[in-house]
Amino acid sequence: MENIVEFKNVTKRFKDFSLENINLQIKQGYVTGFVGANGAGKSTTMKLMMNLLQADAGEVKIFGMNYAGNEKEIKERMGFVYDSNVFYESLNLKDIRRIIAPAYKNWDDKTFYHYIKIFELPLNKAIKTFSKGMQMKASLAMALSHDAEFIMMDEPTAGLDPVFRRELLDILQDIMENGRRTLFFSTHITSDLERIADYITFIQKGKILFNDSMEDVQNRYALVKGSIDLLNRDTEKLFIKTERSSYDFQALTNDVAEVKTLLGNRVVIEEATLEDIMFYAKGAKHQNV
């Protein structure tokens, strides 16, 4: 399986924040969800991916190429949806098409108008009158019109109403159908990912906690509930983080198999959602996860 994006020990430091030694692979033909709390480094990672920022150390490869010398070729094949509007606000979609279309060799007007129709976007209204959802659809239409192989979306579902969020997820599922496309999208609404993501990349405080298939994550992680008497130095090692009440505990584990052998049916094991993982991982030390 080929990696569309590969980060090798990428480090980027800012005054008050840094990404340290990021290793990341995005698999071709799949949807990878990028989760993490606000300020965890999602946008910075995506900017490194688009070469809007340059890494201080390490290597960023897209389609197996470095940006140096291949910037145009990489960006020809990439689509982008940012969390804020990047199009000229006072222009309408027709004019924006006139600016963006000639930038791409692969641009196809037929596809563009097709998606404008499907997304029900007005061609003659200024972008500033668009809702967040419409702006997002406009960006997506642009990405699809030049047949981007890799589409990067930064928080596409944030600020959308639930009905539209579902609609968007359906659209994304549709565009993934031919298996040629790769989608990478960041969100902190984890339920969206449970619906469509094949892989999950989890970032926390500038570090990647895991980069695994959804199935793996679901098999490995679980919520464990039981009596507090069961907790001792050995059993606590199984948990990433433990929450105690006077009689019971509830904890997140990343080693379900081991929990089963050690504690068996003395505990209740429940499937952990991504949100559970996000919540429990927050207070945990990196090496435990």
Add this chain to the structure above:
Amino acid sequence: MTNLIRRDLIIQKFQLYLFIPCILFFIFAGSHMSAFFIFVFAGFFIPINAYSYDEKAETNILLNSLPYTRTQIIASRYIGAIFYMAVSIIITTALFYVFNRPFTWADIAIGAGITLTLFSFSFPLFYLLKPGNIGTAVTIGFILFVVLSGPAVIFFEEYLTPVVDFLVSVSSSAIYLSSAGIVTALYAASWIISQIIYQRKTF
């Protein structure tokens, strides 16, 4: 690259309707103004207005996400500025001609020279400044200009005679040629500086 230059026209569609009325206003109301001043205004109008759109971080994110290199983005700015200045001056010349306002080739040459010098200083400065600070910079620049123009005039009055004497002693073609050389060097240097600044910029 031509797409990037063409973009300047698309983004300021509405302001372009103001261009000709503005020039006409200067031609009729500014009969006391030197013709070269009107050429400077005309040449400056479109490129600087286009630049004001590029000030926004979002616009830079868009341009840098499209298949363009940073070198191309800067090149389009510098080549586009010359192109739009030339077109604007041609239109202005035509309007001068139609409305019988006298002007000389020297007015056009001086106008273009001053405009290019202004671009040379303003572009790198704009790329260097953080978005949102450009308005402040322009205001400060204007105040400095007003404050400094007084002493400058006094300075020139004092030394004008030797300067004029010197200029009279050399042929006018030599003056134009050397000015053209200086302006070209200035513009080229400005281009290189902007390029270095923009390469390092983060969005």
